[in-house]
Amino acid sequence: ITDKISEELARTFVRPARGDKPLLAHALRPSNTVVLCATLYLVRLCVRAPAGKCRRTMSDLNAPVVVLGANGSGKSLALRRMMALQKTGIVEPLIDADVVPSVGVDISNLPIAKKQTLQMKEVGGAMMPLWPMYLNNSAGLIYMVDMSDSIQLGASAAHFHHLCGLPTVKGKPILLVLNKMDAPCLLHRGELESAFDMDAVVGELGDSLTVLEASALSGLNVKAIMDWTKSIYGII
Numbered sequence: 001i002t003d004k005i006s007e008e009l010a011r012t013f014v015r016p017a018r019g020d021k022p023l024l025a026h027a028l029r030p031s032n033t034v035v036l037c038a039t040l041y042l043v044r045l046c047v048r049a050p051a052g053k054c055r056r057t058m059s060d061l062n063a064p065v066v067v068l069g070a071n072g073s074g075k076s077l078a079l080r081r082m083m084a085l086q087k088t089g090i091v092e093p094l095i096d097a098d099v100v101p102s103v104g105v106d107i108s109n110l111p112i113a114k115k116q117t118l119q120m121k122e123v124g125g126a127m128m129p130l131w132p133m134y135l136n137n138s139a140g141l142i143y144m145v146d147m148s149d150s151i152q153l154g155a156s157a158a159h160f161h162h163l164c165g166l167p168t169v170k171g172k173p174i175l176l177v178l179n180k181m182d183a184p185c186l187l188h189r190g191e192l193e194s195a196f197d198m199d200a201v202v203g204e205l206g207d208s209l210t211v212l213e214a215s216a217l218s219g220l221n222v223k224a225i226m227d228w229t230k231s232i233y234g235i236i
Helices: 002-012 030-048 058-062 075-088 125-134 153-164 189-196 198-208 222-231
Strands: 065-069 105-113 116-123 140-146 174-179 209-213
Touching (some): 065 153, 075 105, 105 222, 116 125, 125 153, 153 189, 153 198, 174 222, 189 198, 209 222
Parallel strands (some): 065 116, 065 140
Antiparallel strands (some): 105 116
16 A cells, blocks of 8 residues: 555655656655655645545444433334334334333444434433533434423423534434424424524524424334435435
């Protein structure tokens, strides 16, 4: 590999001097030469990459999608729905909704092919102070909001704004799920938009933000959540 790198450097950057001796041959120490060759070779490869063609590769499947939200927002049930959808191909009309609130971190591996899975990392609402550390090296964020709980709405909005401002989240796809849209006592959409200051959020996040109304209980838009999750890995 070192010889190949040296050849690339010689062909691209070194011009023959008198006696056909490379100008840089005696100017650099061996260790520095190897470092420079490797660096320039990598730069050369990057320059050759077509602009605007950057996309996720299958190796990025190791980066998890992190699922966050206040206690009782429906994270666990939504993931259970997604697991069932991947296994059966349909959204079951009835599903066991007896879910124990997540206390720590639950990892779900969604099968997408024979030997490939997507990792979903659900972090419990009780671990809010530790949420930011779980977003390191993540592929994206799903943030669940309970649209039937007016008490937690303000706190949920504050945490969402804090997360979106983190350097580890900048530029990553974010799905804001307005869950429990089938609840009898439902918050008005205007209340949510006011609490979350949606105009400012959309202006800051732009195309990286997707907002989706759903119900983990009835299965409403669970497939849309699954499709969004696949799309950030380039999977259709």
